[in-house]
Amino acid sequence: MRATRTAFALALLLPLTAHTAGDPSLRVTTDTAEYCGSLAARLTSMRRVLPDAARVLVADGVRLCGTGHVRTGVAKLRRAFRLAQPE
Secondary structure, X not given: OHHHHHHHHHHHHHHHHHHHHOOOOOOOOOOOHHHXXXXXXXXXXXXXXXXXXXXXXXHHHHHHHHOOOHHHHHHHHHHHHHHHOOO
16 A cells, blocks of 8 residues: 555656656656546547547547556547647
8 A cells, every 4th residue: 555655656746857857858648547537537528529530539548448458548538639629
Protein backbone atom coordinates (compact mmCIF):
# COMPACT_ATOMS: atom_id res chain seq x y z
CA MET A 1 0.00 0.00 0.00
CA ARG A 2 2.82 2.37 0.86
CA ALA A 3 4.60 1.59 -2.40
CA THR A 4 1.40 2.41 -4.27
CA ARG A 5 1.12 5.77 -2.55
CA THR A 6 4.76 6.53 -3.30
CA ALA A 7 4.33 5.62 -6.95
CA PHE A 8 1.20 7.76 -7.13
CA ALA A 9 3.01 10.73 -5.56
CA LEU A 10 5.88 10.35 -8.01
CA ALA A 11 3.44 10.17 -10.91
CA LEU A 12 1.95 13.48 -9.76
CA LEU A 13 5.32 15.16 -9.28
CA LEU A 14 6.98 13.92 -12.46
CA PRO A 15 5.05 16.24 -14.79
CA LEU A 16 6.01 19.18 -12.59
CA THR A 17 9.69 18.36 -12.81
CA ALA A 18 9.47 17.82 -16.56
CA HIS A 19 7.74 21.17 -17.01
CA THR A 20 10.26 23.07 -14.91
CA ALA A 21 13.18 21.47 -16.72
CA GLY A 22 12.33 23.58 -19.77
CA ASP A 23 12.69 20.74 -22.26
CA PRO A 24 9.75 21.11 -24.70
CA SER A 25 10.47 17.75 -26.32
CA LEU A 26 9.86 15.87 -23.06
CA ARG A 27 6.23 14.85 -22.60
CA VAL A 28 4.91 12.73 -19.75
CA THR A 29 1.92 10.55 -20.50
CA THR A 30 -0.29 8.50 -18.26
CA ASP A 31 -1.49 5.19 -19.63
CA THR A 32 -3.80 3.88 -16.94
CA ALA A 33 -7.36 2.61 -17.00
CA GLU A 34 -8.40 5.56 -14.82
CA TYR A 35 -6.94 8.05 -17.29
CA CYS A 36 -8.65 6.22 -20.12
CA GLY A 37 -11.97 6.53 -18.29
CA SER A 38 -11.35 10.21 -17.68
CA LEU A 39 -10.67 10.87 -21.36
CA ALA A 40 -13.72 8.84 -22.38
CA ALA A 41 -15.93 10.80 -19.98
CA ARG A 42 -14.70 14.13 -21.34
CA LEU A 43 -15.29 13.01 -24.90
CA THR A 44 -18.72 11.64 -24.07
CA SER A 45 -19.73 15.04 -22.73
CA MET A 46 -18.71 16.49 -26.12
CA ARG A 47 -20.67 13.86 -28.09
CA ARG A 48 -22.93 16.36 -29.85
CA VAL A 49 -20.04 18.24 -31.45
CA LEU A 50 -17.85 15.26 -32.34
CA PRO A 51 -17.42 14.38 -36.00
CA ASP A 52 -18.30 10.82 -36.99
CA ALA A 53 -14.62 9.82 -37.27
CA ALA A 54 -14.02 10.96 -33.70
CA ARG A 55 -17.05 9.02 -32.45
CA VAL A 56 -15.66 5.86 -34.00
CA LEU A 57 -12.30 6.50 -32.32
CA VAL A 58 -14.01 7.03 -28.96
CA ALA A 59 -15.88 3.73 -29.28
CA ASP A 60 -12.67 1.92 -30.27
CA GLY A 61 -10.71 3.56 -27.45
CA VAL A 62 -13.27 2.63 -24.81
CA ARG A 63 -13.43 -0.94 -26.12
CA LEU A 64 -9.64 -1.27 -26.13
CA CYS A 65 -9.29 0.13 -22.61
CA GLY A 66 -12.00 -2.24 -21.41
CA THR A 67 -10.14 -5.25 -22.79
CA GLY A 68 -6.82 -4.28 -21.21
CA HIS A 69 -5.21 -2.52 -24.18
CA VAL A 70 -4.96 0.76 -22.32
CA ARG A 71 -2.06 2.35 -24.21
CA THR A 72 -3.75 1.84 -27.58
CA GLY A 73 -7.11 2.93 -26.18
CA VAL A 74 -5.65 6.15 -24.79
CA ALA A 75 -3.99 6.84 -28.14
CA LYS A 76 -7.32 6.50 -29.95
CA LEU A 77 -9.06 8.75 -27.42
CA ARG A 78 -6.36 11.40 -27.81
CA ARG A 79 -6.73 11.18 -31.58
CA ALA A 80 -10.47 11.76 -31.15
CA PHE A 81 -9.69 14.93 -29.16
CA ARG A 82 -7.48 16.19 -31.99
CA LEU A 83 -10.27 15.58 -34.50
CA ALA A 84 -12.73 17.44 -32.29
CA GLN A 85 -10.57 20.56 -32.14
CA PRO A 86 -11.54 23.38 -34.51
CA GLU A 87 -8.91 24.21 -37.08
